[in-house]
Amino acid sequence: MTCLVGEPLPPAGRLAMVTGTPDSSPDPVAWVLRGIRSNERYVNRQERGQLTGAQQGLGRPASTCAALIPIRKTAAWWMLTQDERRAIFEEQSHHIQVGLKHLPPVARQLHHCRDLSEQEPFDFLTWFEYAPEYESAFDEMLAEMRASEEWAYVDREIDIRVVRDSYVDREIDIRVVRDS
């Protein structure tokens, strides 16, 4: 767990991705982050076509590495208008095109937090899955994103890397909600 900017999260040894309200557990929990799958905010029709043509789903057997990257953006970002945010996101920072270069090796799912409540610690939780041999390319993708104009508006970011536990994997269910 690497804190790139803002306040870190308490250390934790294991991570479970669960859908709905997590079951109460006898084990102590270091932290819980909540997010919701929602509609896209910036992708246009042409880009949607590129993405859906290239991307693969979560849960591929060879993708035993994953990253959970919670991000918060500044108040200045959220005060921008839609056209201004889109221009920074793609025309200046090439967020979609940078991501496209890494499809299909990287599978990705964005979760939105900002509109769950007034007190959410992050705006987005992004979950990435990839094979171990792709890790250095994945790191290069993140470095390119973090050097972009868009990232000037990120004021909290934590990079959490996990590897699949083959024993626990049979019990953890990464379910898909709100697919349409």
Next chain:
Amino acid sequence: MTCLVGEPLPPAGRLAMVTGTPDSSPDPVAWVLRGIRSNERYVNRQERGQLTGAQQGLGRPASTCAALIPIRKTAAWWMLTQDERRAIFEEQSHHIQVGLKHLPPVARQLHHCRDLSEQEPFDFLTWFEYAPEYESAFDEMLAEMRASEEWAYVDREIDIRVVRDSYVDREIDIRVVRDS
């Protein structure tokens, strides 16, 4: 309370707008709707300038009439890409320009519901305030909106009209959250 499309809400005689978790009340409550103020999704910089130049805030003493209009949009709407939704919203339906014609007489606040949870009954709650003499013009604005292409994607809409209770008004606090 007029149900225009979809399932109606149970009847209710009074409405309170509260911020945060409503206080538990000894009185029975017919229903509670939740929403959150969020960033704009379609307005561009030029339109933001037009809106902020013309609009006035909530709570004007002469604006004793209000409407709360909960709306849900179809799955087909949410599957559109951002550019497609924007084109229907403004270039085809003129949502912003129709609203602008009624500023400053109508004050407006949008609340988002869709990303609060997976089970919200509506996507948006819009609150409007206006003086009694403006009611027929307000009705014309709604009729123009409802005849637009955008409204083909509305599958639940309830039009709830209220008038200010001068006694209760001193006790109800319409507070502003997340203004920046």
